[in-house]
Amino acid sequence: MRYCVLFILAFLLMSPFVRAQEKDKQEEQAIITINREAVIVHVTVTDPANRRIIGLKKENFEIYDNNVRQEIELFSDSEPNKVSLGILFDDSNSMHEKENKIRSAIEGLNKIKTYFGDANDEAFLCLFKGSLIMSDFTHNIPALNILFETDKPIGGTAFYDAVYAGIKKLKEEGKNTTKVLVIISDGQDNNSRRTFKEIRDLARETGVIIYAIGTFDMNDQFGREGRAILQDLVDMTGGRLFESTSIENACSQIASEAKCAYSIGFYPSDTPQVANTKKKESIVHKIKIKLVNLINLGLPSSIYKNLKHREREYYIGKD
Numbered sequence: 001m002r003y004c005v006l007f008i009l010a011f012l013l014m015s016p017f018v019r020a021q022e023k024d025k026q027e028e029q030a031i032i033t034i035n036r037e038a039v040i041v042h043v044t045v046t047d048p049a050n051r052r053i054i055g056l057k058k059e060n061f062e063i064y065d066n067n068v069r070q071e072i073e074l075f076s077d078s079e080p081n082k083v084s085l086g087i088l089f090d091d092s093n094s095m096h097e098k099e100n101k102i103r104s105a106i107e108g109l110n111k112i113k114t115y116f117g118d119a120n121d122e123a124f125l126c127l128f129k130g131s132l133i134m135s136d137f138t139h140n141i142p143a144l145n146i147l148f149e150t151d152k153p154i155g156g157t158a159f160y161d162a163v164y165a166g167i168k169k170l171k172e173e174g175k176n177t178t179k180v181l182v183i184i185s186d187g188q189d190n191n192s193r194r195t196f197k198e199i200r201d202l203a204r205e206t207g208v209i210i211y212a213i214g215t216f217d218m219n220d221q222f223g224r225e226g227r228a229i230l231q232d233l234v235d236m237t238g239g240r241l242f243e244s245t246s247i248e249n250a251c252s253q254i255a256s257e258a259k260c261a262y263s264i265g266f267y268p269s270d271t272p273q274v275a276n277t278k279k280k281e282s283i284v285h286k287i288k289i290k291l292v293n294l295i296n297l298g299l300p301s302s303i304y305k306n307l308k309h310r311e312r313e314y315y316i317g318k319d
Helices: 001-011 099-109 141-148 159-173 197-204 219-237 246-260
Strands: 039-046 061-065 069-072 074-076 082-091 122-128 132-134 176-187 209-214 241-243 261-264 280-292 306-311 314-318
Touching: 039 061, 061 261, 082 159, 082 246, 122 159, 132 159, 159 176, 159 197, 159 246, 176 219, 176 246, 197 219, 197 314, 209 219, 209 246, 219 241, 241 246
Parallel strands: 082 122, 082 176, 176 209, 209 241
Antiparallel strands: 039 261, 039 306, 061 069, 061 280, 074 261, 122 132, 280 314
16 A cells, blocks of 8 residues: 555655746745735636646636726746645554455556656655654655555544644645646544634645545445545636546546646735625635637637636735
């Protein structure tokens, strides 16, 4: 099972899609305030078959902040993103009962070739069950193997605690603008102190993109509940949910999307307040993206009329 996680880390960080995008330190720390600091939104555009659409330009996007159209002042479609990556691996009893699924995932990952990654990408690994075991950020993937040396699948499942801790680590320690959290789990929780609401609020503040590789059983009630939780997490952050049986394909698409998503930036103006948090100065802002002027892309009408896009739904601004 340890090889499954290490192969995932290796593939995501050493993907052939690896390129780089420079950002200053202010942008790298969740640039989401309203006092003329830019809001950066990473947008993935796909066709109806979930194939990534490249070649879109600034004029093909409109962005709205609380239903007020904003001027796009920063745009990138060619310079890929440097990524701070977190991997959360559910090491609880419920996962080990699905050993056959993990084994098939390892077999698929063993076929993946080794690629050279960008030296600026970084990753950490977190194993969770009733408690958390978390590494530091590193470029040395094999060193993460030490986490498995004395680990045993005992205790409950602190799923929410792990997700919260992973987002928090990306927020506080991640050096890159693009912050991605990949969760390998069935979504079940029975031992957390944190709540889904706390995760939601922190994700909005951080701008992290969450992907999930699910190992749930849809024939089981707990499996369906776990899937719903994972789906909510990826939907609100602009990520995507994959099944563990397609893990090789999932890793390929995660790497492609995380490294090569469109980056859109704007300086918020004239945005009405939607909701106050407990802190008076913090305001939730809803993001909306529209794809426009697509007729000249050279795509069949059946494609460009049905393009899909994914991005985070909200950010936290401060007035």
